[in-house]
Amino acid sequence: MTEPTPTAPASTVFYSEEYYRTLVERFGYSTFDLQRFDFALAGMKHDELNLRYLCHHRANQFIATAPHRRIVTTGFGMSGPPHMASTSQIMKMVRLQQGGERCQIVLGDLDAYNGRTRSYGYTRELAERFRTFATRLGFDTATGVLRDQTGHAEALTTMYLLGRYAEDADFDTAEEDNHAYYAARGLVDPTMTFRRRLSLALMAADFVSLGQTHDAVLVLLGIDEHKYVRFAQRVAERFDQHVPLCGDFILSAIYTRLTTGFNGHPKSSKSIPGSGITVETPTNEIRRLVRADQAKNPALSPVYQLMYQMSYTSYEDLLDIHQACTEGTPRWKTEKEHFIEFLAHVKELWP
Structure with missing residues (x-):
């Protein structure tokens, strides 16, 4: 290929x-x-x-x-x-x-x-x-x-x-x-x-x-x-x-791509509790799940995968965030906090 x-x-x-x-x-x-x-x-x-x-x-x-x-x-x-x-x-x-x-x-x-x-x-x-x-x-x-x-x-x-x-x-x-x-x-x-x-x-x-x-x-x-x-x-x-x-x-x-699920599930699914963040997940739980993602490999990070799947930021920013996740720099921790706010805003759009 x-x-x-x-x-x-x-x-x-x-x-x-x-x-x-x-x-x-x-x-x-x-x-x-x-x-x-x-x-x-x-x-x-x-x-x-x-x-x-x-x-x-x-x-x-x-x-x-x-x-x-x-x-x-x-x-x-x-x-x-x-x-x-x-x-x-x-x-x-x-x-x-x-x-x-x-x-x-x-x-x-x-x-x-x-x-x-x-x-x-x-x-x-x-x-x-x-x-x-x-x-x-x-x-x-x-x-x-x-x-x-x-x-x-x-x-x-x-x-x-x-x-x-x-x-x-x-x-x-x-x-x-x-x-x-x-x-x-x-x-x-x-x-x-x-x-x-x-x-x-x-x-x-x-x-x-x-x-x-x-x-x-x-x-x-x-x-x-x-x-x-x-x-x-x-x-x-x-x-x-x-x-x-x-x-x-x-x-x-x-x-x-399949988005890796949280808590060890193979993918996020609205049918499997705990596998993903839904529009009804309490903000405190969103915060806990995002902060708990300590993966240093973006390919194994459910948070990074959601970032590039969603309309969160530009392609160029995603490449920088990818590097920050890999290296475990302060940028990755800061970006996760921004992403928590982004997810909370999306959740508010659910009627």
Whole structure:
């Protein structure tokens, strides 16, 4: 794999490069399937993209498409109030939108209702709160789409139509990489049950629906969710003359790194108490968690990872903070105190 030359020192290693290599080897990706960035996107140069994201899949084909014929999309399950890693995904969408990209955020109320067996009323309430939160973070609904899944007839119809081309094996191979971890804690069904299949199929339908009116769709997901894009691609590749759907649009993706969870958890999750800082975490607890991060390796620091995932500061500042963390200088301690204030402010935006 040939990577672009970063402006950071050659010894700088950001989280999850090993995970990236494992994905390539384990799932049969080539370096043309999952690539590092060597181009600019939404005003961000390739060095910044390689810090804030892990890799991309066909995003170079996305940016080669006319701006008015392409769209970026992401979604959130309504299983609980967002943690800061989820919040960072909204911030990324705001940054892409401000950089000139047309963007869509899907609030997965039906996804949580089926996939996480939350009550319908609870998911609907969360969807409305997420909607307010996203706009307070800067998402512009005048130029972008911010919708839930309930009542979106187009995606629901698309889900039914693509169901004819989905096979059992497609679902079985689409388990999220951390599925066993969630299942062991009773947070999700241990097998690919019917309700979980509905949840996955509707997510794929959200992607395919956009492909009916756009030539290129760019999905923003965590790297542990890479199988969802492959699922949608495999189903769309089977479309024939009998389906009233277009399957030859470009379905691409940009993947974020996994944000290491606090208290020894593999990643931040709103479903696992103590794994991350949420919008409902008391400020005193935020202060304790941030100060308790004594990692000298930024790749192992959940605080530093949140800093570059969120719209906390500039790319140039992040490189300086990376060095401060590595060397354990007073700058790192001071920066963590500033970050506590930043997180407390973000928390106040949650309705």
